Amino acid sequence: MKIVAVTSCATGIAHTYMAAEALERAAKAAGHEIWVETQGAGGLKPIPADIIAAADVCIFANDVGVRDADRFAHLPIVKSIPKQAIKDSAALIKEAEEKVASA
Numbered sequence: 001m002k003i004v005a006v007t008s009c010a011t012g013i014a015h016t017y018m019a020a021e022a023l024e025r026a027a028k029a030a031g032h033e034i035w036v037e038t039q040g041a042g043g044l045k046p047i048p049a050d051i052i053a054a055a056d057v058c059i060f061a062n063d064v065g066v067r068d069a070d071r072f073a074h075l076p077i078v079k080s081i082p083k084q085a086i087k088d089s090a091a092l093i094k095e096a097e098e099k100v101a102s103a
Contacts, residue, residue: 003027003034003096004047004075005059006066009082012040019061019085026089030097039067046071057096061085076103 005023009015020036027034035055037047044067052058058075060066061082076099080092 001032001057001097001100002051002055003032003057003059003093004052004055004072005034005036006039006062006069006072007036007082007085008039008062008064008066010063012042012064015063015082015086016040019082019089022086022089023059023061023092026093030090030093032093039064056100059085059092059096061092076100 007016007019016038017040020038023036024034035047035051037044052071055075058072059078059080061080063081078092078095078099085092
């Protein structure tokens, strides 16, 4: 499965990047490909449009609005907060798997 994700927290520092790392580890452990866009204090580097187009599902782990969220509108979306992504990213990956299976 191909997953795209966006992480962002209120301050855009630690939790944004911790959530991204946790999601990357959990997705890889489950045998999936993942691309994570961090929208933090250091700015953002958008996920390329071709990768978003080829993705099966999107995970939003954010405390603040996702910039340009309409790029992901065609995908099933799992919504969360950075704290949940950090503490139990495996559950978010499982929820993503379930959304894809039921789509």
